[in-house]
Amino acid sequence: MSAELPLELSPSSRRKAKRRTLGRYAIGYAFVLPLLAFLLLYQVYPILRVLWLSFTNFRYLYPDNTQFVGWRNFDRVIHDQVFWQGIGQAAEFTAIFIPGGVLFPVFLAILMDRVKNGQVVSLYRTLLYIPALIPGPLVFILWNWMYGPSQGLINLVLISGLHISSWANPPLWLSNDAWFIPGVAVMEWWWGIGYHTVFFMVGLSTIPNELYEAARMDGASEWQIAWRISLPLLKPMLLIILVLRLSTAMGVLVEYLLMGHDSFHPWTVYMYNLAFSNAQPMGYAAAVGWVGAAIMLVVAVGLYFLLRPDPEDR
């Protein structure tokens, strides 16, 4: 652009050039303006509003009595047994979900990476990916039926198919305290299996083929290759998936709303019920939400520093 301008600028043409650059900035701002408007109105403002609420005793039905209460809500949250039990239950769910949710896809991706026939790979990938095409809430509704004691698919396979247990006394699954959290975790494994496998396959495709060939020349077994080459090079992708899944698993809420069970009350359910229940102490609910989010952030950042690729590795 500047090359087209004459070398000697008269004052008027310089002003014109300046106006032209301003005009070019204006186009850039115009392009991001809708983004900013939506984010400010429905993301930034709501979050700030929740932040403000968390320092008040706001109740939805009695907005006129709202007072600023300082850190009192937060103090209450820190000493709230129900909240900490809720964090504990969310952590329990996360701890059961994460290993299978990550390891099965890694395993499948490594297996599929070895299949030479492109069409077969694409068939496997499509079939495995299909659950990821189903919106989460519909997955929860589906699995709620699948765990049904007398009508569900799981008992159909177990009892009629494999002759384990009996129709007279079938496993109750979701209505059973001990099985509810593992049951939801297995559902989430199913839901994410193809999605995460594709992620890891992209990660594996960045590994140069010569590396494998060199290892085979040196007499490495397939297990050694998977363990020593594929896995370490998958680390960056693993980090992304772990951080991503950690925050969705710790924020498990809709699963409860759709499959609900008395013995499962993660902190998100506590917050939601406080905010939208009869008395609606939204100020306190907001504080619960902030403390929960802060804990998730700390864990995610900790995980990042634990697993980030070493600079020396590159």
Add this chain to the structure above:
Amino acid sequence: MVTETPAAPASLARPPQPRRALPVGTTARHVVLIFFCVVTMLPLVWVVMMSLKPLQEAYLVPVKFFPTHPTLSAYSFAFSHIPDLPRYFLNSVIATTGGLIGVLVISSLAGYALVWLPFPGRRILLAMLVASLFFPTQITSVIGIYQVDNDLNLLDTLPGLIFPYIAINLVVSTFIMTGVFRSIPKELLEAARADGCTVLRTFGQIVLPLCLNGLVVVGMINFIAMWGEYLLAYTLTSTSASRTLTVGMAEATAGTGVWEWPQISAVFTVMIALPIVLFIALQRWFMKGLMEGALRQ
């Protein structure tokens, strides 16, 4: 394997390897993969089978997997006799279409500006978008979104649902689009500029047609997110004026509903068929889009 034949002389030096049509490892690999594929598909086949059962067969104990007398009556009954169902369906279509158009237009405009249009504050904005991806406040912000809709008198309206749908999906979508736009060669844009193409025309007529794969990725991800969204729809809507099909389904299955099993399965099958058919139709572009930059950040 065929490619190894030219290297035959080398095998003289090594002990001859037995050639098998299917080595044990390969067979085991395929058996495991096929097992996982079958387990993955089983629940969906089961729902479709349930939707084809006549009423009395659905309630047999023990229940059977395949219908003995398959029928489509559950489909016709569900969509003609269940009150509110067509309305819920329409609401879902409107909310998803509105949200999708909004996200596609806004995220491609912003993504393009963030990559190719210079303006002060660009880097800070991009950094803030990336940082916000790791900010786990999606659940907490529901309380605030409810209040915004309340203030704007948008509770229980479709715009009151569409606006937050756009907002909550914008950051990820914009981020994906920046990856896609970055793969456009700089020379192309310079050539367009040299030819006197305005920014808007360059964007609309040259850049966007090249980025269709990326738009398919963003569109698909958002379609899935919005088509089955529950938390906001459940919180922000209360009557059939704006309730979506997902919330309606959840109500129907919660025990308070009057729908019969095959009818619920029929509606469910229709709801999941839409994204699956769409994905299979768009798969080629979707995978290309992922490889082109959507995933490589």
